Amino acid sequence: MKKILSLTVASILLSGTFFSIVPAVQTEAAETKGKQEIVFADVGWDSVKLNNAIAGLIAEEVFGYTWVEVPGSTPITHEALMKNEIDVNMEEWTNNIPTYQSDLEDGTFTELGINFDDNYQGLYIPRYVADEYPDLKTVQDLEKYPELFPDPEDTSKGIIYGGIPGWEATEIMQKKIDAYGLDQYYNYLVPGSNAALDSTITSAWDKEEPFVAYYWEPTWLMGKYDLVLLEDSPYDPNTYHDGIGAYPAVTVTVAASNEFAKSNPEFCEFLSNYHTGSELISEGLAYMQKNDPDDHEAAAKYLLKQHPELIEEWLTSEQAELLNASLEKDSGTGNHSDWLFHFPVVFSPDTVAIDSAVREFAVAADSVLQAVQNVLGGLVNLFKWLLSHIPWFLLLLLVFLLGWRVRRRIRSGILYAAILSLVGIVGYWDEMLLTLSIVLASVVIALLLGLPVGILISNSQRANRIVRPILDTMQTMPVFVYLIPALLLFGMGNASAVIATVIYAIVPVIRLTSLGIRQVDKEVVEAARSFGSTRWQTLFKVQIPQAVPTIMTGVNQTLMMAMAMVVTCSMIGARGLGMEVLNAVNRIEIGRGLIAGSCVVILAVVLDRLTQGWFNKNSDNTDNGNEE
Known part of the structure; x- marks a missing residue:
């Protein structure tokens, strides 16, 4: 009897375990499905973000996916799609991808359908x-x-x-x-x-x-x-x-990686039915512009509510029912425990008002800004004119002589001239001169502004307390932020590049000028004062000469930071080596990017070695003079 009872209990326990395992397995599978993430391509413009939001909303509410966007240029995202690094691209602008048709014929990705083809x-x-x-x-x-x-x-x-x-x-x-x-x-x-x-x-x-x-x-x-x-x-x-003749309307397709298309047939069936049009997308973008330029999901819901025929065209009746039920739900409901993981009080600054204020200022101060732009552009053109009127062999000879003199070794002069000649050999000599013109113009302005400020804060605690937080902000602010106001105020081109470069590169010369003067031995300063030197005489005849090595280090760092901005400023139309690097990146041309990038490195190395050698030479002369 006990044996039978034991077997009965064991059977019940096993059956309970079995039935508890089945739901657990099913729940785990459901959770896995719920956590499955679709990676959409984000090529930067609002129409693709809106298409991503529409497809992403349907992916969440109907198919149980989550989704994210990965930013990149058109060729980069296309390459990522072929490598299965991106799952779906809602806008493959076929005419803007030279290898699109050959890649499709080679089977490197899956074309699901046409999104729209009525664009101009x-x-x-x-x-x-x-x-x-x-x-x-x-x-x-x-x-x-x-x-x-x-x-x-x-x-x-x-x-x-x-x-x-x-x-x-x-x-x-x-x-x-x-x-x-x-x-x-x-x-x-x-x-x-x-x-x-x-x-x-x-x-x-x-x-x-x-x-x-x-x-x-x-x-x-x-x-x-x-x-x-x-x-x-x-x-x-x-x-x-x-180049002869009008542009045809571009066929913009929806494409998926082969791996995603194979493993997600139901969602890809929906994408195959997905079709919008320029008028529909423009309607959604106009709604965004009027309400919230950054809320693509709100615009997606707006379009789906305004055009229920799209839902019937894209989805099955069961799927359409799920989506319509989701659209009718109150969006205000949420998890009551969200406050544990999300900051409870959020204030959203009116960035639109800030943008409008800057644009209104640009219009009101147009004459002044135009004058500044002309001065900056003229300075760049002056350096460009001077450099372009120096024959290439004389410029290389000058580099050789400078390298020999400042490094005190003839082989240094030969080396600097030789590596700089490589820039001309690979065909980037003119681009190098333009880049050098922008850098020199930026450094000159940075020194004209930075040296006086550095001297000021070195002798005034109040000025130091005011300026230091500003310098901290300038040094830690992402460099791309400098491009925005420069672009809005001065337009696209070299003038904006000079402004952005000056803001980015001026910090070292200010800091090190102030530091160098502050580090001068107080006894030397007191001795100068005791001999009757005025404050200005002490500054210019004692403190600044003593601080020259530190100040020159700041000048060198400003020069190097200006070179570092070359590629970044190409994003706002600065021409030269930076634009060549950017073109290579956007076209995924490894060889071109490597050569253009190497030319930037060569120019930076030559400038760094020459300025460091010159500063060290002057420092040694100063030390010898002091010893004498």
């Missing part, structure tokens, strides 16, 4: 220019109006703002300008980023200045501003890639 792109002018100049209708008509769109850095020509580095359309635009002979009248400037191009257009619009720029749709900017597309000859596939 090309050269646009503002409506107020089109109304004032009614005979400016075509791209070819631009040759009659170069003075209407002057290049602030080259007044002998106009300027056309091109596309984003790495896009096929950007290269075609360059060919178009050459094919139509517009290169005789215009300089073609490739912005370093989409943000730089947007800022240039919005700034010009606020000031009602003429501009001609490449752009595309759908975007928030095209929805907000009335831009007119310049006409071109009809699209011809045989001449299009040579």
Whole structure:
């Protein structure tokens, strides 16, 4: 009897264990499904963010996924898609990816369908220019109006703002300008980023200045501003890639990595049915611009509520029912324990008001800012003119002589001249001179401003207490933040690059100038005072000469930090070696990037060694003079 009872109890326990295991396994599987994460490509513009938000909302509410976005340029995200590092790209701009068709034929990724194909792109002018100049209708008509769109850095020509580095359309635009002979009248400037191009257009619009720029749709900017597309000859596939003829509407596809497409067939079936259109996306972007420019999820919900036919087109009836039920739920409900993990009081500054204030200031102070821009651009052009009028062999000879003199070794001069000549050998000599011009202009301004400030705070505790937090902020602020106000106030180009570089690089010379003067032996200062020296005589004849080695170290650091900003400033249109590096990064051209980056390194090393050697030489002379 006991044996039977034991067996019965064991059976019950085993059955209970079995039935408890089954739900546990099912729960674990459900949790695994709930935690499965879709990685969407974020190529930087609002339309893809909106498409990601729409697809992400459906992924969460209908299929039980979570999702994230990974930022990157068009070629970089396409490469990541082929490597299964990104799961889905809602906007593959096929014409902007030269290898798209060959990659598709090779089976390196899965094309799920067409998102939209009713977009336009090309050269646009503002409506107020089109109304004032009614005979400016075509791209070819631009040759009659170069003075209407002057290049602030080259007044002998106009300027056309091109596309984003790495896009096929950007290269075609360059060919178009050459094919139509517009290169005789215009300089073609490739912005370093989409943000730089947007800022240039919005700034010009606020000031009602003429501009001609490449752009595309759908975007928030095209929805907000009335831009007119310049006409071109009809699209011809045989001449299009040579720049002749209008741009065709680009086919924008939805694509997935092979691995994701294989393991997630139901969600990919939805993506295969996904189709929007320029008008629909523009409607969503206009809603965002009116309400919250950063809330793509709110815009996604708005579009799905306004267009229930999309839900029926994209999803099965059961899936559509789930999504509609989710859209009807009150978004205000949430987990009562959220306060444990999220800060309970959040104040959101009105960043739109800040942006508006800066733009209003830029309009109000346009004449002053234009004068500053002319001075900065003129300084860069002055250095460029001086360097370009020195024959290459004389410049190398000068580097050799300086290296020999400051390092006191002839082989140092030979080495510096030899490695600098490599820049010319690989074809980047002109770009190096332009980069050097921007760096020298920035360093000169940084020294003119930084040295007096360093002297001031070295002799005033009150000034030191005021300036030090400012220097701490300038030194720790992300460098990209400096680009925004420079771009809005001074436009795209070398002037903005100089401003951003000065702000970034001025800190070392201020700090080390102050430090060097403060570290001068107090007994030496007191001795000078006891012999009747005034405060200014003591400063300029005793303290500063004694502090020269430390001050020169600050000068050297300022020079190196200015070089470090070369690539970053290319994102706001600074030309030279930095733009070559940025183009290589956006096009994923490893060889080009390595060579251009090496040229930056060579220039930085030569400048560093020459300045360090010169400063050490002067320091030794000062020490010898003091000993005597």
